[in-house]
Amino acid sequence: MTTTPTAPALSAPALPLARGPLSAAVLAALRGGPLPDELDVEGADPFGDDLQLALYVCYELHYRGFAGVDDDLEWDPALLGLRRRLEAAFLAALRAEVPGGGDVAAEIEPLLVEHVDAPGVSRHLRRRGELWQFREYIALRSLYHLKEADPQAWVIPRLEGEAKAALVSVEHDEYGAGRGERMHAQLFADMMRELGLSDRYGAYVDVAPAPVIAEVNFMSMSGLHRALRGALVGQFAVVELTSSPGSDRLVRAAERLGCGPATIGFYAEHVEADAVHEQVVRHGILAPLVAGDPAMAEAVVFGMQAANLLDARLSDHVLAAWHAGRSALVGPLPEHAADA
């Protein structure tokens, strides 16, 4: 293997398949074609496959790009203009679905109570999940976890003082505290290979249903817009506050299913790390950030509520499919035995 300055291009994924006119238009533009003027964004389902995939592809230009696609298209005015319309539709739909408010403490409280018999993917997997379901879940979560902590890193220059320092300390931990092999994204990749899944970035985008893509899009949107920095912190807080007990359930699921050390290890790491992150997020980030700033508090509450909503939609989708004995994926889980 040779190392060249263009090595990162090796990890750029292939373009996904279109799911409707909006995503087809974006994909055609990335292949060098013009973007049509007449695109019906407002008539599309804001949570649907087509709009969400179109948005996802726009955002990926800011992360790793795509193989064979000009990196400069990241700042193409026509694509950015369309992205803006897609975002406006998604954001309006989210705002319409959540109650809003300005009481951050009231949003945090229920997240710190364990609802023993509540429905949820991790609870299902712990009690009676099957290995194929566990593998599907990991494949779906890979859209985020192979770039774990990256969407939240966008917010760093938009924060100040104590909140900034505390958020960076959590991100530092997510990025392996200075050790590449311990980055959470790397631990996730190790788990994927152990489970016989491909750890290639973007390998499962084509089989990811809209609720999975929407969750990642919300992080990217909130990270890329300074105006949504409060929402980003709210989203981050929900993940860090709920991850530790959820990860404990997945450790038990993995143990029960006879999974290997990388799989158990990824979730075990999150039980302990996120028990710490919860405290840092509450006391180090949220408290100073919203102190004396009601507008910021409202933004954080919106981010928390939107994250909860999208998580519930994802969970409902996955559990409904599994309870019906179906796959939660858009198509069959691709087998990647040939992947090097």
Add this chain to the structure above:
Amino acid sequence: MPSVPPEALPHRVVVTADGPILVEGPVEVELPDGRKAVSERPVTALCVCGNSRRYPFCDTSHRRRVRSAREEER
């Protein structure tokens, strides 16, 4: 090593109101049975409620548990 406090500063230990004790790491925790638990994290959460499955580290087992019927489990 940004995770280690500069020499002159003492390690910060935070006692939280509702959960673990946070200790700036890395730390080696010695248990009564002689077992040693090591945490290389920048901050470690030590369980003080005694319920953690990963004792001496907090796993959020200190959280209140309820059933959907809303009656307390403990």
